[in-house]
Amino acid sequence: MKKLTLHLIVNSQAGAGNAKKIYNISKDYLNKKNIEFIPYFTEYAGHEKKITRYLLKKILVDWQPNIDNFPLLVVLGGDGTLHEVINILQNHPNIPIGYIPGGSGNDFARAVSLSRKTEVALERLTSITQPTTIKVMEAHFKETNETRLILNNIGVGLDANIVTTANHSKSKKFLNQLRLGSLTYLAAVFKVLHKQEAFPISFKTDTHYHSFERAYLCSITNHPYFGGGVAIDPTASPYEDEISVVLIEKVNIFKILYLAVKILSKKHLTSKYVHHFKSRQLEITSSTDQFGQTDGEIIGKEPYHVKCHLTNHLFWL
Numbered sequence: 001m002k003k004l005t006l007h008l009i010v011n012s013q014a015g016a017g018n019a020k021k022i023y024n025i026s027k028d029y030l031n032k033k034n035i036e037f038i039p040y041f042t043e044y045a046g047h048e049k050k051i052t053r054y055l056l057k058k059i060l061v062d063w064q065p066n067i068d069n070f071p072l073l074v075v076l077g078g079d080g081t082l083h084e085v086i087n088i089l090q091n092h093p094n095i096p097i098g099y100i101p102g103g104s105g106n107d108f109a110r111a112v113s114l115s116r117k118t119e120v121a122l123e124r125l126t127s128i129t130q131p132t133t134i135k136v137m138e139a140h141f142k143e144t145n146e147t148r149l150i151l152n153n154i155g156v157g158l159d160a161n162i163v164t165t166a167n168h169s170k171s172k173k174f175l176n177q178l179r180l181g182s183l184t185y186l187a188a189v190f191k192v193l194h195k196q197e198a199f200p201i202s203f204k205t206d207t208h209y210h211s212f213e214r215a216y217l218c219s220i221t222n223h224p225y226f227g228g229g230v231a232i233d234p235t236a237s238p239y240e241d242e243i244s245v246v247l248i249e250k251v252n253i254f255k256i257l258y259l260a261v262k263i264l265s266k267k268h269l270t271s272k273y274v275h276h277f278k279s280r281q282l283e284i285t286s287s288t289d290q291f292g293q294t295d296g297e298i299i300g301k302e303p304y305h306v307k308c309h310l311t312n313h314l315f316w317l
């Protein structure tokens with residue numbers, strides 16, 4: 001393969017600022033290996049979208065193996081930055097995306113077995129010669145008439161409530177500065193574990209209709225991980241053709257704690273309080289106001305009517 005030029009979108013605030021260090025390691029590595037790269041630093045939340053739009057207009061092209069200095073888009077940040085970038089490329093599945101994990105959770109990196117050790121990730125990025133197809137979820141939200149690509153998962157209920165509570169926590173910034181950001185999440189877990197109420201939700205799959213009256217946590221996922229490495233569906237894979245649903249019913253606090261232990265040991269799917277199914281197409285109806293999240297980004301507290309299927313996107317992985 002001919003040489004690459006990397007167009008590197010850097011969210012140096014990701015991973016509570018750790019991404020800045022990861023950028024410095026990457027810069028040294030790429031300079032040492034004589035690999036051409038151009039960094040674009042985000043200056044505010046959402047800036048990665050503007051940068052991607054600019055690159056799409058001026059520089060990026062669909063994958064072609066024989067171009068000299070192929071302009072490869074690379075994201076350095078966390079799942080949220082990657083989510084925003086791929087959504088600008090919704091209609092360009094053949095523009096490959098490279099990735100250097102720099103977030104706090106890095107669930108997508110875990111799902112595609114991409115090392116969170118920067119030099120190992122860079123070694124892989126610079127040694128492969130062609131892109132790989134990854135399945136991502138394409139979700140249409142009826143209420144907002146919006147279509148989003150989702151790399152990790154959609155969450156309704158507890159997990160979205162935890163993310164919302166953590167993001168609004170007064171101590172988050174302070175704990176992040178001390179590199180203790182995960183304490184914010186732990187505190188949020190304890191705060192909402194009891195507060196999250198049971199809610200009704202239903203799913204239309206390729207073959208069945210499932211309806212639940214007492215949902216507590218509902219994860220619609222493309223791969224095993226959520227929440228920074230918790231394997232909510234150990235059987236899911238971003239290389240397969242089906243979307244997974246894991247739904248946990250609201251039970252008493254002792255059973256919830258027992259289920260949490262089971263989740264950590266990946267043995268929860270057989271519990272009678274856990275419902276697990278897969279489908280190529282999925283229609284989700286949650287008619288009460290519930291917290292929702294997509295790839296760790298809050299989408300509000302509202303009813304959801306979402307239609308999902310999988311679609312291909314090229315990644316440089």
Ligand SMILES: Nc1ncnc2c1ncn2[C@@H]1O[C@H](COP(=O)(O)OP(=O)(O)OP(=O)(O)O)[C@@H](O)[C@H]1O
Pocket residue numbers: 011012013014015016042043044045046047048077078079080081082084102103104105106107295296297
């Ligand atoms: N310069 C910036 N300052 C503040 N926020 C930014 C900046 N650049 C991007 N963002 C926003 O930061 C948000 C979160 O970033 P991201 O998810 O990549 O990091 P993370 O939360 O540390 O990682 P992870 O999701 O893997 O835990 C994104 O919504 C993105 O829009």
